[in-house]
Amino acid sequence: MADTISPPNETNAHEEASSARSHLKPASPTPGVAIHPTTFAPEEPGGDNWNLNFGPQHPATHTTLRLVLELDGERVITCTPHIGYLHSGFEKLGEHLNYNQYVVVTDRMNYISPMANNIAWHHACEVLFNIQLTPRCTVLRTIIAELARIQDHLLCVGTAALDLGAFTAFLYGFAEREVINDLFEEISGARFTTSYTRVGGLMQDVPDGWAGKVKTFCKKLPKTFDDITSLLNRNRIFVERTKGIGFINHDDAINWGLTGPLARASAVRRDLRKDEPYLCYADNWDGQGASAVEFKVPIAHGGDVYSRYLVRLEEMRQSLVIIDQLIDGIPAGPINVLPDDKQTLPDKNEVYFSIEGLIHHFEQVMTNRGHTPPIGEAYGANETANGELGFYLASDGGSAPYRARCRPPSFINYQCFPSLVVGHQISDVVATLGSLNIIAAELDR
Amino acid sequence: MEPSTLQVIAVLKQAFPDVDFAPAPLMHRGDATGGVEQIYLRVAADKLSAVTRFLHDDERCDYAQLCDLTCVDYLEFPKARNRFAVVYSLLSLTRNHRIWIKCFVNDPDPEVPSVTHIWKGAEWMEREVWDMFGVRFTGHPDPRRILTWEDFKAHPLRKDYPLRGRGEREDYPVLTRDSR
Numbered sequence: 140m141a142d143t144i145s146p147p148n149e150t151n152a153h154e155e156a157s158s159a160r161s162h163l164k165p166a167s168p169t170p171g172v173a174i175h176p177t178t179f180a181p182e183e184p185g186g187d188n189w190n191l192n193f194g195p196q197h198p199a200t201h202t203t204l205r206l207v208l209e210l211d212g213e214r215v216i217t218c219t220p221h222i223g224y225l226h227s228g229f230e231k232l233g234e235h236l237n238y239n240q241y242v243v244v245t246d247r248m249n250y251i252s253p254m255a256n257n258i259a260w261h262h263a264c265e266v267l268f269n270i271q272l273t274p275r276c277t278v279l280r281t282i283i284a285e286l287a288r289i290q291d292h293l294l295c296v297g298t299a300a301l302d303l304g305a306f307t308a309f310l311y312g313f314a315e316r317e318v319i320n321d322l323f324e325e326i327s328g329a330r331f332t333t334s335y336t337r338v339g340g341l342m343q344d345v346p347d348g349w350a351g352k353v354k355t356f357c358k359k360l361p362k363t364f365d366d367i368t369s370l371l372n373r374n375r376i377f378v379e380r381t382k383g384i385g386f387i388n389h390d391d392a393i394n395w396g397l398t399g400p401l402a403r404a405s406a407v408r409r410d411l412r413k414d415e416p417y418l419c420y421a422d423n424w425d426g427q428g429a430s431a432v433e434f435k436v437p438i439a440h441g442g443d444v445y446s447r448y449l450v451r452l453e454e455m456r457q458s459l460v461i462i463d464q465l466i467d468g469i470p471a472g473p474i475n476v477l478p479d480d481k482q483t484l485p486d487k488n489e490v491y492f493s494i495e496g497l498i499h500h501f502e503q504v505m506t507n508r509g510h511t512p513p514i515g516e517a518y519g520a521n522e523t524a525n526g527e528l529g530f531y532l533a534s535d536g537g538s539a540p541y542r543a544r545c546r547p548p549s550f551i552n553y554q555c556f557p558s559l560v561v562g563h564q565i566s567d568v569v570a571t572l573g574s575l576n577i578i579a580a581e582l583d584r
Numbered sequence: 585m586e587p588s589t590l591q592v593i594a595v596l597k598q599a600f601p602d603v604d605f606a607p608a609p610l611m612h613r614g615d616a617t618g619g620v621e622q623i624y625l626r627v628a629a630d631k632l633s634a635v636t637r638f639l640h641d642d643e644r645c646d647y648a649q650l651c652d653l654t655c656v657d658y659l660e661f662p663k664a665r666n667r668f669a670v671v672y673s674l675l676s677l678t679r680n681h682r683i684w685i686k687c688f689v690n691d692p693d694p695e696v697p698s699v700t701h702i703w704k705g706a707e708w709m710e711r712e713v714w715d716m717f718g719v720r721f722t723g724h725p726d727p728r729r730i731l732t733w734e735d736f737k738a739h740p741l742r743k744d745y746p747l748r749g750r751g752e753r754e755d756y757p758v759l760t761r762d763s764r
Contacts, residue, residue, distance in 0.1 A: 222730060222731065234747075266620055269613065391704075394649070396649055396651065396703065408677075513611065514662065515611030518673065519620075535660070544652070551708070554704070555705075
């Protein structure tokens, strides 16, 4: 499938990690048995081990999540994550909002890269409705999805360093994130709560000159990557605190359900953009034989925090390669599928200045009318920065989904966390947590 | 159906001759306009452990990853005969193939066997389904609620649970300076 890019100076992280925890009694001696839970209250108070409550409000947890660590000195014996602090019933809300309204809720899931959630949500909707996008919309969505990936990875790479005390790389990353936020503000009107996509298209077309700004931004971005690389890749403190930490091997990564950069850092060759291609990652995306965009999928073999950092860094460079191929040839034409099909909301100019447009809009937004999907179920997934973000939609033929299940990458990636940190020191917990890039709003939904 | 899907169904029928898998697409599209093919199989709760274990272990199936595990409450669904469907979304990385499994269960005591001993990643997803739908998973190593708190009695994603809740937010005990 993908070309393999091995990380430089690769050591055998597996051996290091196994030696680091060899003094411990294994938490689950038989493979295949899930980890044993522990409760917050120690059963026999006064023992040598002590319990540490980590979070829910702690700078290193980034968001609201809580860990209960049982410690022997500084070494983690057991780790019990408690989640649900930000549970806000997104899936219940999804059953009461229609397919266009719910995009607002997806902004608030992974708020680090809201555009990616918008695109993933409406990708699933379009699988359900069976809609083919217009070429212009396909290209714009691909460019935006890659910008969102860079946006997410810049934060993750930056905070991975920040958690270990390196402040400069974080600021380099955040300066560029600001530019991406500005680019998104220009097309959607909001920096974070973008809500940019609609069923069968986009909220509005991009303004004139936007492509040029993206191009200028992409030209100077590699310099930032070089800066981060030179700051961290051979930084002795960073490398020693990340290599061999939070190790997970190839088979376990698959068994735990890991996707995205976490899985690829454990040598799992899986990227939905290559394996189940959509948008411009698929051949013939414009209906006239256009070939898919070319890019490489970085794979690392270390399986540790350092490998995840390297995979994310390289993925950003590959995102630039994708944007470079598309930005000069954004096709002209409509952004929404043709209004004659009554599948999308009409243009606002039509609504305000023509009676046909007004009727069309009114019929679309009335609760007992509108463009409704057939009865049945569908699953659509995108490769977002954190992994596979999928939506399992059940439709009873109404204007709102009957069930809108979100397959959140954060939730599924976070499960294996106790098995990653047991045996490590408490400071490694912070490094590992940063490398998983857990966003609690997506974790709890 | 795609050849790889047909092959899996053939292998399964050979291994479990007495089970009717009733393969069907998740979405019946009346006209042949294409769309993505997504096939699900029906498996009863008593056969679920054996079938999922076979799908994971057999090298012709090789569903190494449990991509998603969720539940749908069909209480208000048109023409539905069963109440809950626990939906397993299986992914084979070597064959790049997905298949869905639906296990239908009903009130008063919906219960399916846990698959955590096959896929470790099922652990939290099963806890979430228990929390949100009240479907029990027998043999789960840690059957606590995950998103709501332990004292919470309802299962909020059930269709008979109202959108605005049952007043849990209003009835919550409030601690003041004097209540010590």
